[in-house]
Amino acid sequence: MLSRVAENIYWLARYVERAENVARLIKVNSQLVLDTPKGITPGWEPLVNITGLDEIFTDNYADASERNVVKFLIEDNNNPSSIVSCLCYARENCRTVREALPRSAWELLNELNMFVQENARNGITKKGREDFLNDVIAGSQQFNGLIGSVLYRDEGYHFARIGRNLERSDMTTRIIDVRSTDLFDDDLIESRTLDALQWISVLKSMSGYQSFRRQVQIRVSRAPVLDYLFTEMLFPRSVLHCLGSVEESVATFVNSKKTLASIRKTAKIISGIKTENIPKSELHESIDEIQLGITHIHQALSESYFL
Amino acid sequence: MAIDLTQYKTDFYDEMLAAANRSRTFAKTIVQQLRSMDEDELSLRQDAADLAIKEMGITFTVYNDEDGGMIDRSWPFDIVPRIIPKSEWDSIEAGLIQRVKALNLFINDLYNDQQIIKDGVFPKEVLKDSKNFRPQCVGVNPPNGVWAHICGSDLVRDSDGVMYVLEDNLRVPSGVSYMLENRLITKRVFPELFESYAPLPVDDYPTQLYEMLAGLQSSNKKRPAIAVLTPGIYNSAYFEHAYLALQMGAELVQGSDLFVDKDDCVYMKTVAGPQRVDVIYRRIDDEFMDPEVFNKESMLGVPGLMRAWKAGNVGLANAPGAGVADDKVVYAFVPEIIRYYLNEEPGIPNVPTYRCMYKDEKEYVLDNLDKLVVKPANESGGYGMLIGPNATKAERATFAGLIKSNPRNYIAQPTLGISTVPTVIGKKVEPRHVDLRPFILSGRKTTVTTGGLTRVALRKGSLVVNSSQGGGSKDTWIVDMEDGD
Numbered sequence: 001m002l003s004r005v006a007e008n009i010y011w012l013a014r015y016v017e018r019a020e021n022v023a024r025l026i027k028v029n030s031q032l033v034l035d036t037p038k039g040i041t042p043g044w045e046p047l048v049n050i051t052g053l054d055e056i057f058t059d060n061y062a063d064a065s066e067r068n069v070v071k072f073l074i075e076d077n078n079n080p081s082s083i084v085s086c087l088c089y090a091r092e093n094c095r096t097v098r099e100a101l102p103r104s105a106w107e108l109l110n111e112l113n114m115f116v117q118e119n120a121r122n123g124i125t126k127k128g129r130e131d132f133l134n135d136v137i138a139g140s141q142q143f144n145g146l147i148g149s150v151l152y153r154d155e156g157y158h159f160a161r162i163g164r165n166l167e168r169s170d171m172t173t174r175i176i177d178v179r180s181t182d183l184f185d186d187d188l189i190e191s192r193t194l195d196a197l198q199w200i201s202v203l204k205s206m207s208g209y210q211s212f213r214r215q216v217q218i219r220v221s222r223a224p225v226l227d228y229l230f231t232e233m234l235f236p237r238s239v240l241h242c243l244g245s246v247e248e249s250v251a252t253f254v255n256s257k258k259t260l261a262s263i264r265k266t267a268k269i270i271s272g273i274k275t276e277n278i279p280k281s282e283l284h285e286s287i288d289e290i291q292l293g294i295t296h297i298h299q300a301l302s303e304s305y306f307l
Numbered sequence: 308m309a310i311d312l313t314q315y316k317t318d319f320y321d322e323m324l325a326a327a328n329r330s331r332t333f334a335k336t337i338v339q340q341l342r343s344m345d346e347d348e349l350s351l352r353q354d355a356a357d358l359a360i361k362e363m364g365i366t367f368t369v370y371n372d373e374d375g376g377m378i379d380r381s382w383p384f385d386i387v388p389r390i391i392p393k394s395e396w397d398s399i400e401a402g403l404i405q406r407v408k409a410l411n412l413f414i415n416d417l418y419n420d421q422q423i424i425k426d427g428v429f430p431k432e433v434l435k436d437s438k439n440f441r442p443q444c445v446g447v448n449p450p451n452g453v454w455a456h457i458c459g460s461d462l463v464r465d466s467d468g469v470m471y472v473l474e475d476n477l478r479v480p481s482g483v484s485y486m487l488e489n490r491l492i493t494k495r496v497f498p499e500l501f502e503s504y505a506p507l508p509v510d511d512y513p514t515q516l517y518e519m520l521a522g523l524q525s526s527n528k529k530r531p532a533i534a535v536l537t538p539g540i541y542n543s544a545y546f547e548h549a550y551l552a553l554q555m556g557a558e559l560v561q562g563s564d565l566f567v568d569k570d571d572c573v574y575m576k577t578v579a580g581p582q583r584v585d586v587i588y589r590r591i592d593d594e595f596m597d598p599e600v601f602n603k604e605s606m607l608g609v610p611g612l613m614r615a616w617k618a619g620n621v622g623l624a625n626a627p628g629a630g631v632a633d634d635k636v637v638y639a640f641v642p643e644i645i646r647y648y649l650n651e652e653p654g655i656p657n658v659p660t661y662r663c664m665y666k667d668e669k670e671y672v673l674d675n676l677d678k679l680v681v682k683p684a685n686e687s688g689g690y691g692m693l694i695g696p697n698a699t700k701a702e703r704a705t706f707a708g709l710i711k712s713n714p715r716n717y718i719a720q721p722t723l724g725i726s727t728v729p730t731v732i733g734k735k736v737e738p739r740h741v742d743l744r745p746f747i748l749s750g751r752k753t754t755v756t757t758g759g760l761t762r763v764a765l766r767k768g769s770l771v772v773n774s775s776q777g778g779g780s781k782d783t784w785i786v787d788m789e790d791g792d
Contacts, residue, residue, distance in 0.1 A: 002564050003576045095364075096540050099553035101749070110364040272495050277703050305578040 001100070001155040007306040008097045009156050013147075013163030015090035019116075020140035021171040022073050023133040028205035030129060033066070035197055044069035050171075050178045051081045069275070070129070075120035083136055084120050087113045088180050102150050105143065112139040128286060158249035162301065168241035174228055175202060177287045178224070179228045180280065199225045206237045226275040226283075239290065243267050246297065259300040261287070266293030310341050310349060310434065310736055312729075317738035320466050320726040322389055333788040336503045341387070345667025346734035353731045356386050356496045356777035365488050367774050368543045374761055379546070381455025382485055383779030386496050389728045389741060389761040393507070393787045399462070399470060399745070400755045405645060407458050407747045410632045412648040416445050416453040417631055427648045433664065435713045437631055438684070439478070440758055441593060443600050444628035447617060450523055455632065457516075457588075458747040459483075460758075461476055462655070466724030471658045473742065475641070477625060477633035479590050483746045484547035487554075493782040500678050503583060506784035507757045512746070513554035516588075519750035520555075524585040531585035534565070534575060537631065538607045543775065548590050559587070564697040567611030571618040586622035587612075593627050602775055630674050635684045635718045636662055641708040659721060663714040673710065673721040676703045679719040681710065696722055728781065730763055740764045742772050743783065758783035 025047055033153045034093050044177060045263045046065035048057045051073070061068040062077055091113040098106050116123075123132030144164065178201045201221045203209040209230065215232075216224050232238045247263045250256050273286050309357035313328045323334040339347070367381035391399075416423050417440070434440055441652035452627040459480025462471040486535045490509050494501060517533070524531040535557050537548035552559035564575050565584065574581035589596060595605040597612040615621045633636070639660040645653045661679070664668040672679060681693040693706040710717045727738035745759030761781040 001576050002558060002560060003578055004561065004564050005559075005733075006578045070487040095545075096551075097559075098546075098549035099535075105554070107363055111362055114361070120331070 001159075003099045003306050005097050006155055007158045007189050007302075008093045010159040010163040010301070010306075012090050012093035012097070012109075013160040014167040015086045016140050016143050017164045017167040018081055018171070018194060019090070020137050021168070022051070022081060022083050022086070023140075024205045024207075026073055027130065027133045027267065028201045031203040031204070032197070032263070033235070035201075036194065040194070044153035046178045047073060048175045049150070051079075052174070053079055053081060071124045074123050075133075083123075084116055085112070097156075097160065100156050102146070105146050108139070108143055108146060112136075112143070115139065126188065126252060135210075155253065158252055159305075161249045165242040166294060166297060167247040168237055169239045169246075170291070172229055172237055172239050172242070173287050173290050174204065174292070176226065177284060180226070180283055191285075197219045202229070207233055210236060211235060223256065223263040223275040223277070226273075226278075228273070230270050230273060240267060240270050244245050244268070244298075248303075254306050259297065259304055262293065262296045262300045266290060269293060309343070309345050310576065311646075312342060313734065315729065315736065315738065316554065317727045319724045319738070319740070320464055320737055322391075322726050322728045323389050324729070329664050333390055333786055337388070337390065337500060340497075340500060341729070341736060349731060352425075352496050353386050356384055356492050357381070358490075359492055359495055360384055362567060362656070363488070364546075365485070365562065366546050368541055368545055369775055375403070379540075382488070382546075383762035383765060384489060384492060384775065385739075385763055385765070385781050386757060387729050387736070388493055388497070388500075388506075388782040388784045389730060389743075390504075390506075390784045390786055391743075391758060394760065396785045399655060402751045403460060403745055403747050403755050405649060405651075405654050406472065406475070406641065407455065407647040407749055407753060408601070409456055409648045410458070410477065410641070411453050411749060413644045414477075414626075414629055415448075415452045416648075417630060418454075423647055426647070428643055430664075432734060433552050433636055433640075434551065434631075434653075437634055437635060437637075439593070439628070441628035441631070444626070447626075449626045450622070452747075453749045454468050454626040454629040456519060456626070456749050458749070459744045459759075460747065461554045462743045463658075463723055464726035464747070465658075467701065470655060470743075472641070472655050473658055475633060476633065476640055476744075478630040479544075479625070480744070480746065480773050481544040481547050481590075482744055482760040482780075483756065485744075486551040486756065486783070487512060487550075487757070489760075489780060489782040492548070504784060504786050504788075505787050507629045509757050512756055513551065515748055515754050517555040517557070517680065518587045519587055519622060519624070519748045519754075522750045524622060525622070526585065528585065528716060531727070532575075532583060533586045534560045534584050535561055535590065536562065536565070536587050536589040536609075537590055538595070541589070541731050544590065549779045551588070558584075560584075560587075561748060562591070562605075562607045562609050563662070565609045565612075567609060567615050571611070571615050571748070573609065573612065573615050573621045588624050593630060596627060628776075633746070635660075635682050636715065641720055658723065662716040663710050663719065669714050673707055674720075674736075676707060678722060680722055681706050681717055681719045682763075684716045684718065694722070713778070728761070728763065730765070730781075731764075732767075739767075739769050740772070741781065758785045 029047055042065050047069055048054055052292045056078055057072055072079050073082055076082045077085060081086060091109050094106055094109050119132055122128035147160050199222060200209060203212050203225060212228055228235060228240055233241050236243055239242055239247060243263055243266060250259045269289050315324060315327050325331050337574050361381045365382045367382055368379045424431050454479040457478040457480060461474050462470050464470050487509060520533050521531050535548050535552040537545060537559060539561050549559055560575055565573055567573050573584040575584050591607050594602045596608045597610060598605045598608055599610045600613040616623045640660050642653045642657055645651060661668040661672050663672055677695045679695045683691045684711060725740045728741050729736045730739040741763045743761050746756045748754045761783040762771055763779050763781055764772045765779045766777050771775050
């Protein structure tokens, strides 16, 4: 497979996954806002922090109101990670590799892109938001389903799988990073309940609440959720699971030594985190290390296959 | 309200109706079908087709003035097919095969012995001034003597009912993918008509293209590596490049994906390292193909491609330099070229053409600018043309100046009464002008698409069918039915 085509498929998969993750984030925050008692608001700013685009946001908006943040994340063309931007890039990438993917995959992505272009406006209203976000998530899931069930298992398939999982691991760590810091004040009486609420919302944003409950069955609190999100191999959105999928796919390529080494190095950092009573600052440092690891994996892929 | 064809009026030859409300024999069924529909149903079917095109992402790329960028726009398509009886098509097909055979003999002769010039049939000056003659190609003998492997010839029917060749596109003709997609859409929109007409299928083209390209390899591999070389997603025909690559199972490559190594072979950069390329279907103009030989600034091409081709290590379609016959002055000589090489009379006539290089013909053109269409020799896409009867006095004066300063670069033709086909305009059916571009593949054998791409000028009265300038297209049906009024 051409290096350029491989790279485009990789990015295409990342963009689709990113659009889905952004939709999940907004959805769960909307729920969380409704669940929290009057006077305590979890706010919308952390969502901007998660995407790491604070600068673009403050340049374009006066404050982090719900409407502004949701608009920024759903339809702002200035935000390269908005749902509209992601799907537009995904479609453009797909367009450059039309011959390498099944026609149905192109048509699906083309339609999904048309859908978000036409409905983003409705998606930023309170009333239309839930349906819009559900449709974006369903569209992304449908795309992944199609890739999984019809794509010929050549390098193209593996690069799509790598892109999706690397993006997902990246987003999972970002969510942990932001959500484990400053949601509620520890001194509050309701803190314990709210804490649980917060971690439930984190699990829900990754469709992991049900399975967590079934497997772990204890009160939802910080350490077990962190363990689950970092290392639970059976949970397909845990960081370690995602990296495992990346590793499996990279192992099918020639010239994979360097990339595999960087994956294993990052996996080791993740397994080494002791979550019980870990101070926030230490958790933050570990996450920085993981993020750096993910960047290194991307660089190794780039140098080995895309140049 | 039912579709009313009693009001259908055209001053030109209409492909479907011999007179208002009187259909040609082969068009009876479709005309009945149109009449049986009411306006809403007609526009619903057109909407369904437009939506299908949008969803399938059948696009062409245009420059967008608003934001100064390139955007891909949905392909404009009209649901009423254009029908040609097989008996007529058979003679057109034979005429096209004859024409392209002669053109290939001509190109090969120009790059080798130049016998046609020595025999005084083709003037030396025309060759000397030709923008598309490539001295770098002199002495090359491509397989089977074929230079123009893919040719798209534009045909129009004049008021006299005769089909004429308007021009031959021998560089990188496009449109064949739309021909194939149009058929898919019509099948969705008018399934019932397919049963009564059974138009001859068109979908053989990708296979024929693949076989022709595979025949250009220097070795004898069962599965040669074939690549379609595209300038990239901003090219107006990018959709087609991707489409054809997909249909043939070929790689779609950009110049930066390829390189020529010290062994003068072409390789593509893959995730598993360099891989040899045997044949390239290039959709890049000569000038941008190889910065070592042609335009030094080109970022689209592959340095060394000409070396590899001349060494016989890679097949190129069309061969570099084939465009020498894709010149509106050369066009005027095609009837003589056919007689010279094949000793046959042309099966399809040329449009009468005045060559401004000859003094008497130039004077006739200058005296009759208001009646003629003037075309520059080496432009495509309908750019740089003067349509005399529609032009202002100032425009005609500008062209008179252009012709005088560079007569070799201009030809003129009478304004044709180009034929019309019923076309959906809003909720009504109105006549619009059409042309026809069949595609001719030449390798060991020569094949012609069944029909071709019918382009339609959607603006009322317009003769410009190019998609970049308000043109659309129609499905073209070759039907085994009797001809007549």
